[in-house]
Amino acid sequence: MIKHDLNKTLAALTAQFPNAINGIKRGIEREALRIKPSGHISKLGHPKGVGSALTNEHITTDFSESLLEFITPVSTSAEQTLAQLKDLQKFTLSHMNDELLWPISMPCFIEHQDDIVLAQFGDSNIGRMKTLYREGLKNRYGSMMQAIAGVHFNISFPETLWQSLYQLNESKVSLSDFISQGYLGLIRNFKRELWLISYLFGASPALCNSFLQGRETDLPFKKLGKGTLYLEVGTALRLGNLGYTNSAQSSLRVMYNSLEEYVAGLKEAIHLSSDLYGHLDDYKSAEPKQLNKNILQIENEFYSPIRPKRNAASGETPTDALLRGGIEYIEVRALDVNPFSETGIDLQQIRFLDVFLTYCLLSESPEMDWQEQKLSTANLDAVVNDGRDPELMLTKEGRATSLTEWAHAIFDKLHPVAQYMDKAYGVSYYSETIKEMGTWVEDPSKTFSGRYVAALANENQDNGHFALALAQQYKQSHLDADYQFYDQTFLAEQAADSVLKEREVKAADSVSFTVFLDDYFSKA
Template sequence: MAEEAFLTTHDLSSALNALSATQHQHAIKGIKRGIERESLRIKGNGAISALGHPKGVGSALTNGHITTDFSESLLEFITPVSESATETLEQLKDLQKFTLEHMGDELLWPISMPCFIEDQDDIVLAQFGDSNTGRMKTLYREGLKNRYGSMMQAIAGVHFNISFPESLWQSLHTLKQSEQSLEAFISDGYLALIRNFKRELWLISYLFGASPALCNSFLQGRKTDLPFKKLGKGTLYLEVGTALRLGNLGYTNSAQSSLRVMYNSLDEYVAGLKKAINTPSDLYGDIDDYITQAPKQLNKNILQIENEFYSPIRPKRNAKSGEKPTDALLRAGIEYVEIRALDVNPFSETGIDIDQIHFLDVFLTYCLLKNSPEMDWEEQARSTENLDTVVNQGRELGVMLNDNNQQRTLQSWGSEIFNQLGDVAKHMDKAYGVTYYSETITKMAAWIDNPALTFSGRYVRELENAGIDNGLFAIQLANKYKQSHAQADYKVFSKQWLEQQVKESDKAREEIERSDTLSFTDFLDEYFKAKAPA
């Protein structure tokens, strides 16, 4: 009967009932995760580091665990894939401990919005060596600088990658009596998850947004209509805001607002992205590209490459060497999703904590299992409007959101979601033989009616109670976390193993540089020729 109900309704309760059958009840076990955490290197006074990538941590081009993002000073720590959330956090600690040992007196900035930066030219573009691949990565970043400015690129975040076990996909494939290939079924399932995630993305900003304040140097003289309050010497903050990083001042690209990248099928998603990387831009046409003597960007298209598409969630597949991300998706379907909507958690030395991981496990399972109708452009626009509302005033009690063209309070909608998350958590607890999923959902459900418990609520309260600048608050945390890392033992990666990764990365970079046979221009000619649509 449970299977018949699921076939008829495809709603969340019938999905959970069908999966509770003996042959399916453990299918959810085996969720895999990986985390990418970004952090600026700063001097002891809070200014951005002017030094290059720490020499003792290997090549940023080829070290798969310690690299850089936009700038030399923006470190990125990348964990391997693991089924253990605890192990993943311990890996992050090990990587940060090892890196701090090679940073001298410098600190890791523990929040998303950047430290005091006097001029954007103080932000040195990431350098990846003399190979064509390395030079391309740096030129891409120069393009980002000339398109959007370096200040936006100094914002740090946490990317959460998750894949569901094949056992779950096989159970759902059987329960839905699907005639699709398993590969196509999985891709459609991940896209359904993405659509639901976008519909309720505002909840992530409400709970985990942790960038309600910034240093006024970030504005670089730009005017804003946001109702900032002032604190200390140069701090601006939103009294009831949550995540400036996700708003109009943060990691956005107004030029992309016209892109109609949709998520109703894999072919539709890839076509939208490929169109953007092959369509000349009216805004960037005057910036010299790689075919000139002194290029300032890779090319003059709306997106230089696919990575430039700013989205809070992306479908992903591990690509082969030299393969484009969209080509990898077309080759073998979606393998996992990347959540890009997380601020750095200032209350955790790793930038993300175990409760967040448990919540995301439940929330993303909920997004996967509940019914997910196709999403048109107007609905995507509504989801962006809801996010903007929560970014700027999400902790204001009674704030109104647009739920499928019906106005309702954040508290009403949030409580409804948490009731359903509770059901998902119970199923996951039973499958895993644990209690922490339900405990996490019960804990965070209280945050809906009490915004002071959210990350941004705690953040603003600490600033106001201490009466200190945002920067001083962050420096105090940075020193505290550096000391904590120094006193901790390595848990998963030994120091010897990490040192071996450094040696191997340096050797790999040298081999890549030696193997180049084309000029830089010819190399990019080949790269973009391979990317052009058939």
């Protein structure tokens, strides 16, 4: 845990370890719905030619057959990561005939949730488990929520930075434990100020009324066009009560003050029977509707805007991987798809996240009790619904504070972090990014949600038509562009190899599906 305040830590790093921050590693997972030219969700299977969704490491699916997921490898170059992401989308689009990639987070043109076809991963035991898990999600929460797309940003800090901080803090624990403590401190600080990410990058202030499927809501929606509902000063419906939330998990007290505490909270949830889901048949039944009857079927069902992660070995659960080796990287799950970028995320966002997450790491991070966690959620909800209201008040350390005042205070701290990073990398773009985005605090029209609502209102156009036009534009742009990092041959070979790997996975199965899951859950 960082013992010194941010300024002292930055001063010590600048004096003794000026280049320690060099070598930040990143990876991006971008989700995108496949849609027909009409804008309706595709009911076709995974595109032929892009390989197996089970074993292709870079092109797979999430909840449904139509919800593609593009996964970049780990890289220390943000430019390279975006080039890889663009190539993966170009390659996939070339195998999608006339279908398009939906360029926003909230889905549209879905007449019924049965139009959302569950992702299929083949008939191996692990493939069947993945599909049955999704069947459980459908029966627990409905498929519409699972059709929402997002962008996950993975980041790990270089060993040189951890060694430097370890020395500066004169830590008495092992380096591995120190790193885990540091990442958990980052997570707590991120949760305290997550609302700022929603303010800046929230890009789901509108939705098609078909998404509600008749559900009642007390949100102050305004209507536009034939069927668009939008929040005039809202930011990210995806992160709010209509989006990727799980009220059934509200009783789960997963805390982030120690790795043991975090793991214990998740393990309790995957072993605790649920009154809500007990009526659904589990994997031991002839026609299962979910993996099991617990509050969480598996750990991945826990919805959180940020997660501590470690690459797991075959058959290893995420929490067991954490206990084995400590936290390896952080997964930020709070990003909407950026509709103003053909890749779903842009370079400016990555540079801001580099600085913001470094600031979260280097700042002191007191333990966070359950009451403070609930307060951070309340602040996020306020920004989701009213973030561009210049009069909006949030609660900071027990007192009412305007969003504008708090945001300026954060940016004042981000500037010296950006300066340290600029010097280490021999660039100026970190400071330039923070300077530019600081102006968004006073001018909400510059935020993604501000630009989004303006694009709809100025043209009086429906949300779906706005997104469909972007989808057509971006597909053409991808197909016209040259490959930047990969090439057609490499990606085709990778796809073909993944089909062979899936067959090998199936051939390696030596027990029945029921016995396979018995073994999996006994280890969990």
